[in-house]
Amino acid sequence: MKQPPPKVLVAALDWGLGHATRSIPIIDHLLAAEVEVWLAGAGRSAEFLQLRYPKLNFLKLSPYKVRYSKKYFLLLGIFAQIPRLINVIRKERAELSRFQQQHHFQLIISDNRYGLHLKGLKSVFICHQLAPIPWPNVKLIHKLVFGLHQWWLRPFSQVWIPDFAGNFNLSGILSHRFPPPENACFIGPLSRFNRSEITSVRRSRNLPSKAPEILIVLSGPEPQRSYLEAKIKAQWLDIKASIWLVQGKTEQTNYEICNEHLLISFLETEDLQWALQNAQIVISRPGYSSIMDYAVLGLQKVILIPTPGQTEQEYLAEGLAQQKIALKLPQSKLDLPAAIKEIAHYKGFDTIEVEEEGLRSAIEAVLEL
Numbered sequence: 001m002k003q004p005p006p007k008v009l010v011a012a013l014d015w016g017l018g019h020a021t022r023s024i025p026i027i028d029h030l031l032a033a034e035v036e037v038w039l040a041g042a043g044r045s046a047e048f049l050q051l052r053y054p055k056l057n058f059l060k061l062s063p064y065k066v067r068y069s070k071k072y073f074l075l076l077g078i079f080a081q082i083p084r085l086i087n088v089i090r091k092e093r094a095e096l097s098r099f100q101q102q103h104h105f106q107l108i109i110s111d112n113r114y115g116l117h118l119k120g121l122k123s124v125f126i127c128h129q130l131a132p133i134p135w136p137n138v139k140l141i142h143k144l145v146f147g148l149h150q151w152w153l154r155p156f157s158q159v160w161i162p163d164f165a166g167n168f169n170l171s172g173i174l175s176h177r178f179p180p181p182e183n184a185c186f187i188g189p190l191s192r193f194n195r196s197e198i199t200s201v202r203r204s205r206n207l208p209s210k211a212p213e214i215l216i217v218l219s220g221p222e223p224q225r226s227y228l229e230a231k232i233k234a235q236w237l238d239i240k241a242s243i244w245l246v247q248g249k250t251e252q253t254n255y256e257i258c259n260e261h262l263l264i265s266f267l268e269t270e271d272l273q274w275a276l277q278n279a280q281i282v283i284s285r286p287g288y289s290s291i292m293d294y295a296v297l298g299l300q301k302v303i304l305i306p307t308p309g310q311t312e313q314e315y316l317a318e319g320l321a322q323q324k325i326a327l328k329l330p331q332s333k334l335d336l337p338a339a340i341k342e343i344a345h346y347k348g349f350d351t352i353e354v355e356e357e358g359l360r361s362a363i364e365a366v367l368e369l
Contacts, residue, residue: 128163
């Protein structure tokens with residue numbers, strides 16, 4: 001008698017769209033292996049995955065709802081939210097327990113949702129940031145934060161690191177400063193994009209057939225996402241080039257003309273890849289998922305605006321700026337016309353190859369545990 005396919009639950013953190021977008025290659029590999037895939041999540045990341053995979057079953061999890069203050073130092077605001085976040089982690093673990101009683105999953109794959117593990121159930125945690133960068137940036141505090149983070153990761157069967165293991169890597173000290181835990185493995189960068197040539201946006205969107213000269217892609221928690229959008233709009237009248245500003249609002253699919261530039265609520269994967277590959281300049285936050293995407297596509301002119309006080313984005317943008325790969329532009333000193341001129345002196349990303357075999361092997365290994 002033929003055995004039913006394994007049932008796997010994939011869940012992504014609702015902290016911007018990056019945790020959801022980098023789940024796409026994992027979900028696609030699972031589907032290719034004829035696994036029964038279920039999805040879970042909250043917020044815009046959940047909406048994104050439901051748009052991408054409308055036929056897959058979906059379960060609703062409690063939202064983390066991390067918010068960034070625009071008046072106070074970001075990390076202080078996040079520290080104030082820690083008791084609530086710990087409560088959310090407890091709630092999602094209880095939710096998973098109920099789901100398991102009803103649906104009997106063989107494996108849980110969680111991108112940065114810390115409560116998705118149960119005793120006796122195989123679980124994978126996806127994380128590029130084994131050693132979060134603390135503030136203040138002191139070595140002793142680094143070690144303390146790293147140790148605390150390992151404690152949170154210990155209940156998971158495996159930890160998958162979306163990066164290369166060697167000296168050539170994208171995450172730097174985030175994943176390579178300290179030896180990884182015994183249950184961790186590097187699976188190579190994850191990206192929903194590939195180097196295939198996409199000729200145009202879908203006709204059903206009725207978007208212009210000509211690519212923008214400047215593509216601005218926004219994402220991340222509020223209110224900083226909206227705050228940056230407002231600052232950009234205040235300056236784009238001084239920019240003569242054509243601009244598409246993608247807001248990252250998955251709950252909408254409309255667009256409008258705003259001061260002769262195009263304001264687009266959301267672009268699906270194929271449309272966004274076409275715009276990224278054909279725009280002369282790309283502007284975005286330096287989230288790690290975005291960095292992986294830009295490296296896979298080999299983008300040449302990229303301006304990165306870190307979320308103020310977010311140490312991970314500050315570190316990634318600074319490292320790329322020092323190598324003259326991408327321009328780092330502080331949000332507090334936002335001067336888009338000057339940045340657009342300065343980006344001519346940067347060389348851009350060398351195209352990387354995604355290690356599909358590494359991901360495929362990790363999936364096969366965990367299904368066989």
